[in-house]
Amino acid sequence: MTDLRNTDVRVAVLGVGMMGADHVARITERIKGATVTVVNDYVTAKAEELAATIPGCRAINDPLDAIADPDVDVVILATPGPTHEKQLLACLEAGKPVMCEKPMTTDAATSLEIVRREAELGRKLIQVGFMRRFDAEYERLKNLIDDDVFGRLLVAHCVHRNPAVPPSFDSAMIVKDSIVHEVDVTRFLFDEEIATVQIITPGSNPRAPQGLKDPQIAIFTTESGRHIDVECFVTTGVAYEVRTEIVGEYGSAFIGLDQGGVIRKQRNPTQDGTGAGSRSSGPNPNSDGRKVAGIWGGDITPSFVERFGGAYDTEIQRWINAVRAGTNVDGPGAWDGYAAAAVCAAGVRALETGEIVAVDMVDRASIEGA
Numbered sequence: 001m002t003d004l005r006n007t008d009v010r011v012a013v014l015g016v017g018m019m020g021a022d023h024v025a026r027i028t029e030r031i032k033g034a035t036v037t038v039v040n041d042y043v044t045a046k047a048e049e050l051a052a053t054i055p056g057c058r059a060i061n062d063p064l065d066a067i068a069d070p071d072v073d074v075v076i077l078a079t080p081g082p083t084h085e086k087q088l089l090a091c092l093e094a095g096k097p098v099m100c101e102k103p104m105t106t107d108a109a110t111s112l113e114i115v116r117r118e119a120e121l122g123r124k125l126i127q128v129g130f131m132r133r134f135d136a137e138y139e140r141l142k143n144l145i146d147d148d149v150f151g152r153l154l155v156a157h158c159v160h161r162n163p164a165v166p167p168s169f170d171s172a173m174i175v176k177d178s179i180v181h182e183v184d185v186t187r188f189l190f191d192e193e194i195a196t197v198q199i200i201t202p203g204s205n206p207r208a209p210q211g212l213k214d215p216q217i218a219i220f221t222t223e224s225g226r227h228i229d230v231e232c233f234v235t236t237g238v239a240y241e242v243r244t245e246i247v248g249e250y251g252s253a254f255i256g257l258d259q260g261g262v263i264r265k266q267r268n269p270t271q272d273g274t275g276a277g278s279r280s281s282g283p284n285p286n287s288d289g290r291k292v293a294g295i296w297g298g299d300i301t302p303s304f305v306e307r308f309g310g311a312y313d314t315e316i317q318r319w320i321n322a323v324r325a326g327t328n329v330d331g332p333g334a335w336d337g338y339a340a341a342a343v344c345a346a347g348v349r350a351l352e353t354g355e356i357v358a359v360d361m362v363d364r365a366s367i368e369g370a
């Protein structure tokens with residue numbers, strides 16, 4: 001492989017929908033030491049249009065050809081989850097570092113297979129895109145926890161709210177696509193695996209699409225019996241809100257408050273209270289030009305792109321730095337992708353049965369020899 005210490009890392013971005021296009025923009029505009037040389041999307045015209053705007057960039061129709069291309073050193077997968085397994089295996093085969101947006105794969109068995117294949121290679125090549133670990137507030141919280149400021153962590157309360165989700169979103173996706181972030185945050189902050197999951201479904205939001213169980217309350221217990229609860233509500237009609245409170249032996253901390261707001265409401269409520277006015281006119285810029293969707297007296301961001309924009313920049317910059325340094329990964333890896341898939345599988349069973357479900361995971365040391 002090319003020595004990347006003194007040259008730009010050549011990146012292929014596969015999948016240039018909302019997330020992939022956002023990564024292309026950040027690499028092109030803000031990330032140091034990397035260039036996008038190849039883009040790919042199953043909507044060929046979208047990839048071609050994007051490639052035409054970036055000097056030296058080509059669109060390649062087949063994702064596996066894009067991975068194998070000699071002008072590509074590393075790969076970002078922002079493709080749909082069901083395609084990840086094959087694409088990750090191709091990256092491992094080619095020995096190319098890969099940043100894979102969640103889910104790593106769509107089930108625990110295939111995720112485990114990926115972990116095994118990477119372990120057989122004896123080289124870490126896979127990073128999984130759990131961006132919250134790179135958010136300044138989560139990082140600071142993690143550092144305070146590691147510095148023992150709160151003593152032993154006992155409990156966490158999490159809130160994860162989205163203004164809306166696409167029509168294809170079903171109740172299981174609330175677990176696999178949204179609550180999965182709290183799964184990773186829990187494992188990151190508590191530094192242990194989740195042992196059981198329960199999902200409570202209170203009466204659904206009458207404005208949620210028919211049949212969508214929203215909100216959902218998830219309860220995790222860790223292997224040592226610590227408690228985490230999550231309110232996940234993806235059709236609030238308000239804005240993007242992610243908050244975490246941790247409680248320890250000596251104190252507690254709360255992040256994601258948008259500076260301590262109290263009242264959360266739609267920015268431009270309509271007479272019928274649906275907020276359709278604000279949605280149809282789209283998020284409004286505030287005085288400094290940042291897009292906002294809700295108000296409390298300050299502004300609340302409309303989506304994860306704005307809320308975690310800084311975290312994505314840090315994530316990708318640190319990943320590129322790790323690639324150039326030859327370590328390839330600086331953040332959550334294949335094991336974290338597998339653990340998240342295993343907890344989500346238990347979560348979906350918990351949603352279907354109403355029971356407390358044990359997470360079924362193999363022993364890490366049996367694979368990684370850790």
Ligand code: ISE
Nearest residue numbers: 162165177178179181234304
């Ligand atoms: C989406 O895929 C994300 O990853 C967002 O961070 C999350 O808030 C949202 O619920 C998911 O659908």
